[in-house]
Amino acid sequence: MLIQTSNDFRKKGQAAIFSIILFVIVYILLFISAIALTAACVTGGIMLIAAKPMFFTLMIGLGLASFGLLIFYFLIKFLFKKHINDRSYLTEITQKDEPELFAMISEIVKETETDFPKKVYLSYDVNASVFYDSNFWSMFLPIKKNLTIGIGLVNVCTKQELKAILAHEFGHFSQRSMKVGSYVYNVNQIIFNLVNDDESYRNTIQSWASASGYFAIFAELALKFTRGIQWILAKMYSYVNIRHMALSREMEFHADEVAANIAGSIALEESLLRMDLADNSYNNVLNFYDAKIQENKASKNIYKEQAFVMGFLAKESELEMKHDLPVVKLEEAGIFNKSKLNIENQWASHPSTEDRVARLRKLNIQKESDNVPARSLFKNFEQTEEKLTQKLFSNVQYESERSNLEFDHFKEEFEANYNKDTFDKIFNNYYDNKSPDRFDLETSNPSNENLSFEELFGKDKVEIAYNLIALENDKSTIEAISKKELDIKTFDYDGTKYKASEAKNLIPKLESEIASLKEEVTENDINIYHYFLKLSKDQNSEYEFRTRYSDFANYEKSYEDRFKLYLELNEAFSFVSITTPFDQIKKNFRKHQPLESKLKEEIKQILADPNFETEITEQSRKDLDYYSKNDLIYFNNNEYFNDNLQHLFFAINNYQYYLGRNFFLLKKKLIDQMSGLEKKRVQPEISSL
Template sequence: MYIQVSEDFKKKSKSAVLAITIFVMVYILLFLFTVLLTVACVVGGILLIIAKPMFLTLMLGAGAIGTGVFIFFFIIKFLFKKHINDRSHLTEITRSQEPELFKMIDEIVKETETDFPKKIYLSYDVNASVFYDSSFWSMFLPIKKNLTIGVGLVNTSTKQELKAILSHEFGHFSQRSMKVGSYVYNVNKIIFNLVNDDESYRNSIESWASMSGYFSIFAAISLFITQKIQWVLTKMYSFVNIRHMALSREMEFHADEVAAHIAGSLALEESLLRIELASNSYSNVLSFYEAKISKNQSSKNIYKEQFFVMNFFAQLNELEIKHHLPNVKLSESGLFNKSKLVIENQWASHPSHEERITKLRNLNITKEADNEPARDLFKHFEQTEEKLTAKLFSGVKYEKGRTDLDLDIFKTEFEAQYKKDSFDKVFNSYYDNKNPDFTVVESTLSKELSFDELFSKEKVELVYTLIALENDKKTIEAIINKELILKTFDYDGEKYTSKEAKKLIPVIEHSIAEIKVQIQQNDADIYNYFIRSATYSGRKSEFTDTYRLLADLDHQYDEKLTVYTDIANATAFMNTKTAFDQIKRNFITLKPLEEKLKKEIKPYMDSHTISLDLGEQEIKDLNYYLSNDLVYFNNDQYMETHLQLLMKAINIYPYLLSRKYFRMKKDLLDIMKELKTSFDMEKVN
């Protein structure tokens, strides 16, 4: 199968190759410079020793020779670097184990006219990828690629979708035209190693410097020179990498086209749109079990739980179910993104899903589809899921013997946890990213409004449009202040240069002011709607008291948060080299700040809700910290155990503060939901 590459692909390929050519020329000049410098250092060192043999000249001569050798080694060290991928998290599978899966891969390999993978692995996550170990010689020698398939992906895909995703991966290496991309990728990685991967080099110089005071002087000279060389190489790397990223985005489009020709445009589109939901569901299950470590609980099959969570979220968001899987539409995937600002991310290696789907729809290639679950390609998929789940949890350290949570118990606890940590859907996400307006006052409603009108899609869109406008304003201000360097950008469908950015600020500010007025009016209507509902239900004082309590905390929030920022700043010295006397003075200064911190944390520890927010060990540690006057520095050394308790208290405090705010906000919204229900019943009666 041959697919003509686009003009953009050709253009960006030429740009990437030109950048590499320029880099090679600069590198050759640096190489020649280091060769001359090395020869001068070595010859000069030898002549110095011969001219006057004595201990001083011997050490100086050896230091000069060492300087030359280290500088030369720096410029060629990438030749000896080999990138070995970590395979510890992977599980290899063979044709005899999974013949149906391998049969599908055979078909893809045949259609893409590429080589069969060297090895095929299963991973834990929601992804598929091709990888290989690389070195400098990878540019000249053929390399067999390995294929990784995430079980979390198989679990949430149809056979046709999995075929499309795997076809995309092979599409990167399927044609001659793509080899330039592979070559650029390798060269880019080599340059990265040359510029950044110098830990072993620094360790070698430090070891040499520690041998003698004479050598330490020459080691400093070596580092100074190599840092200047590295500065040049870093600039060149940015020059090459930005063009590599541009080519990489075009390669993604091309690989999508290959996949569409093999499996159809629709299969790849639907898998791309669902993958975020599938990944988010998998992450939610992992987070759930992170909180269960202290209880020594784990999962028997994390993928059954992922599937449940994915469908749980789909039901909450009223997503269509197609082929027994949530069918996420493009409009639903970007539901709350109301930004009018479009900036091409020149450092991104992948285009956005929106860009990819637009191109797939333009291709509109239809194929006969097998929409059975991808899991059916495996002989014993449930056993495979359980095997990988056991491997995943084997890396977790439990204090006692762990127990696997029953699936039904997981479902019950997850739903309860989600309900506890989220706001009711009845508010249509209106309050998910905004708080009630605490400036509102009781007044007569301007007109008869229903609950559904107050929390309609149009009113919710006002909230997210305001958020987008405020973010757009910050981004454009960054462009104006040259914090974000770019030539052009699009705003509301029109192209602007960075010099024209200033003219947009008044336009955005005007839009922000208009929408704020509309939101403030709606918030006032909401408040008075619930005042009226609470009055009918005899719960007015309960509603207003809860509202004002949250308003008080909102007013105090920034002040309370300064307790954290002040003590965090005051302890920053521990991350730097500090004289002993200064450390002692710093801890004396820290004392009143620590007392403030303890005063703020104590009410949380006395609250009945603390066990909902912290684990048993965290509660014990905090109680010990609060009950004792700990010493953090004694006999000219830090007391590590005590410092760990201090840092734990510092870092937990803002979490406890945010949890208190969330809980009080949820209490208010729960009352509002109850009032809405009772008010609806009153109207019916």
């Protein structure tokens, strides 16, 4: 199998290789300079001691010699350091364990013309990857790769799709031309480790400095000198990394082409489009059990639950099913991400799913498919799922012995939580990431009183709302670039390349677009309000509707000030986590008493709020009540009272949580009522049919 590399790939590969050569030249120059400096320092130290032998000159001479040697050591230390990947979360398998899976890997390895992995591991998540340990000499010597396959991935794809995904991973290492990419990736990782990993060096310097005050002076000089060298290396790393990122974008496309030639375009496309849903389902299960830690509950098989959640979410989104798996269409995959901002030197190493799918469709390579579940490749997949689930939960600290939640109970609780924390799908996701806009409820007038429910929440209205969200997020990022809060050289916006210095010129354009879209969204929200106001009048529930709308609007108005209190509290008590003089600690606690009094009043309001009657657990209610009613002492006799500090920070963190939770609950009450009004309106029409 021969895959022709593109001109773009070759050009970017050449640029990446050139950047590495330049790095090596700069490093050699630094190395030669370090040798010269070391020789000069050692010679100078010996001459000083020889000229006037005495304790003072001996210490100064040794210190001077050590200064040169420490600089030299800094530049050679990485030659012997090996970067070892963490394997604690991995489970190794062999051909004896899973012969069918290894047979598929052998087939892929043969077709991609690369080497069989040194080891094969299973991981917890929805992913597959190739990794290897490396050191400086890896730039010149071959490296054996290891393969990781996530059980959360196997659980949500067919055999053909898994073959396509694994072929993509090995595609990065196939053919001589593709090896340029893997070489650049490896060198890039090595350089990163050289520039950033200096803990062992600092420990060496500190040990030397502690031997004598004389040595400490030269040790501090060596640190300052090496910081200068690090600055040069960091600049060179940035230069290499930008070119690596540009190349790795092309590498993704080429690896996709390799995968398509082995498993077909459709298998890779459909698995790509499903991955976000599969990953989201897996994370939903993890979040569910995070909330169960206090109850000492765990899962027997988290992957069985992942499959259930994926099916449940697919049904909620009315997705088509194929081979018992959800089919996510391209337009459905990107509906909620309308950003036009592309920061190339941050994340362009992976092209967008849209771009990858477009390339795959252009290739349109057809292959005979084996669409049975990928899990059938394993001898006993359920046993493997349970084994990894057990290993995953063994890392969680429980207060007492944990027990597994029954699968039927998980399903019931998950569905109940989902329905409690989501909005009715009749609104077409309009409210999922936005709230009803602020406007004067009494003086606002609809621009069109004849719009139907379908028009108010149609695809075009939803798109406008998400375009506005994307624009506001893009503007925030571009403002950060203009203020140099993000170290970005260039970025793409709506297909046009900009320098970081041009970011501020783009902001007025975005502000104008935001203002225009806001006007459209607010106009639609006013029309929605009056639509439901009319419905509520027709159904004799006007007072309830107006009350819920104004309750939410008023809370939204006060939310910003309340959240500001949370930020002030965080900042006020941050001194607890840093070394602070005793007298200052006492002054700080006295100074912040008025702020804490405000927090206690807010906590009392939360505890009395009927919205939280079933939201706050019995233990949390007891702890918050204790905090709000007692004047706790946090520091006395030059020591902190940790139990009382835990009460304080528990209250601060819960205050922030319940602020956001109340915002959601008020919004949900309003939207649930709107849903009920609409369903009541539709019911007579259905009955008449």
